[in-house]
Amino acid sequence: MNGAPDTVADGSAPRPAGYPPLSSDQELFSLGAAEELITRRGLRTPFLRMVKDGTALPRARFTSAGGVGATIDDQVDDAKVRQLFAGGATAVLQGLHRTWAPINEFVRALAVELGHSVQANAYVTPPANQGFSAHYDVHDVFVVQVHGEKEWHIHRPVHEHPLRDEPWTSRAGEVREAAAQPADLTLTLRPGDVLYLPRGFIHSARALGGVTVHLTLGVHSWTRHHLAHALTSQALATVAKDPWVRSSLDPGVTVGDTSMVTADIARVRTELVAALQQIPDADIAAAMATLAADSMRPGPTPVFSEGVEQ
Template sequence: MSISRSDLRDPGATAGAGVASARLIDIPLPTFADEHWGSRALLTRGADDYSDLFSAGAVDQLLSERGLRTPFLRMAKDGSTLPERSFTAGAGVGATITDQLDDTAIWRQFADGATIVLQALHRTWAPITDFTARLGTELGHPVQANAYVTPPQNRGFDDHYDVHDVFVLQIEGSKRWIIHEPVHPDPLRDQPWTDRREAVADAAAGEPVIDTVLGPGDCLYLPRGWLHAAQAQGAVSIHLTLGIHNWTRYAVAEQLAQDALARLRQEPDLRASLPLGVDGTDEVVDQVRKALTAAVEQADPEPAFRRTRRTQARPAALGPLAQLAALDALTPQTALRLRGNLAPRLDGTRLHTRVGWLDLPADDVAAAELLLAGGVLVADELGLDFARRVLRAGIAIPARP
């Protein structure tokens, strides 16, 4: 079986095709890309039923039964973040943990009007882990998820902007959102709203572009930089915020610069000391500028960019015990599949993934192409030696019955 390498994709891309259109927006994805992505807010009423992703029961389970620690939780009230010691405690007998969530303290703070923020749910709640991985594959940008649980008539945070795009999914209750256009469009990760407090406050005092109440199933898209504040209405409000960690042209420029500087390190003339008693630097700057320009012209940011992208998301879960059992019991009929969200790429005879790379014998390239094409395979289709190797490497996992 021959498969074009340009067609090789993480199976999450196929599984996730249409995630945004099916569950977040009611317009075609190309229209969203052209008219809203990174530029305009979008409100979608009744986008989907999100009860399979998250619920009040999920909140209670995470806070009281999972043994979470900071920073998986923070709490805020009246625009200020509460100190961690106000909702954490020691883990008790048999543990030396001092910052485990204290459900009693959380309850008291919540009853007193504090908002609960469950952070990085893409790491702690399986339905969201799967959903964010699929969405990230579809969008081509990493996705994180936080949940905001706000008591009636309360707000956790003042007007602010985020340094990533967001999809807001209203789960339970309702929340009023007041949205203003950016004071600093397209902020980078190191350009938070706190650097522009006065401008943000001034803009927030003006006429909003959106003033609406989100109910269960509604979805709001906000590009990074858009100002927003939200307040729960007559009942507890639970919403998910999906943060899209945007790749930018500036990120590509960073990779170009890093590659260029690495090249200049190899130039003896650039490593040489300046003359003793050097008084002016005009001539030196001119020489360095020419050398740097030439290095940028030769720079190839692609390898570093790919490496960086691979580290920005995690592969799908792997059970060590199930993996060992599959490896020990491997037979020609053992059912396997490619591990999800690996960002695999076959470059000649080298297979790159988020969990490392494998150099393959030429005879195994066809098996690698077959594995990367997706679907459930039996080990005999791949060859037992290759199947054993990708199982051991954590690239393939046992397929569920």
């Protein structure tokens, strides 16, 4: 299918320097790692979500007070998680790049390689269950199957290249209608398999047989729309320096009457176009660099200078 995602067999090609090898899922993430995060790391929401039949469950159903010395009320309660999981709920470990060191290192290296911001989540799904209904993401996704097998159903986009403020819920009817048709691609992922899903592709997945774990590496791409936003923002700042632009429209104006604002629109348009043409490319690149720096937290910075092994 032209433009469709495909699977890549893992472990056969050499990895770039700095990447943890995907040929051993245990080195990156595992079912045991998920167990440790939930039962031993004192996670709080939203680092864990529980989802059943496409609906996120209230946090009160899987959290409780932290106990003596921890005055918090949203710490993950492993007993509650166990009960919900046994009832068919999927455990979603969000922001793994902040909570699991091997993922942190991998995501940081991948972001440098791609030039786009990257996040990581893990989905632990009970046997023969489905966490989310058919939907699309507003970022590209690499799905890495870690444990068990999962069947995926993929449909072409109903809205190509969705922006970050265009979630699938804004086109829920179209998505449901598309998902009701035969899938454009159906495949089963097994441990070590990787699936690339460009943003906008509709997808759903169901665990086969036993418990399954898969990672999603979300790539939040910089788009030409970001360039347009940076350009218009700087152009607006430029024209705002003109006292005439800052001045009020004439008394008695009806802003919805085209004939009463046409002349002002024409002059403002001329000012904006002139401002756009005068903005140096280097200024836009600098603005984008600031956005990029703000989108990913910096790498670990030593906090304690004494008594720490280097």
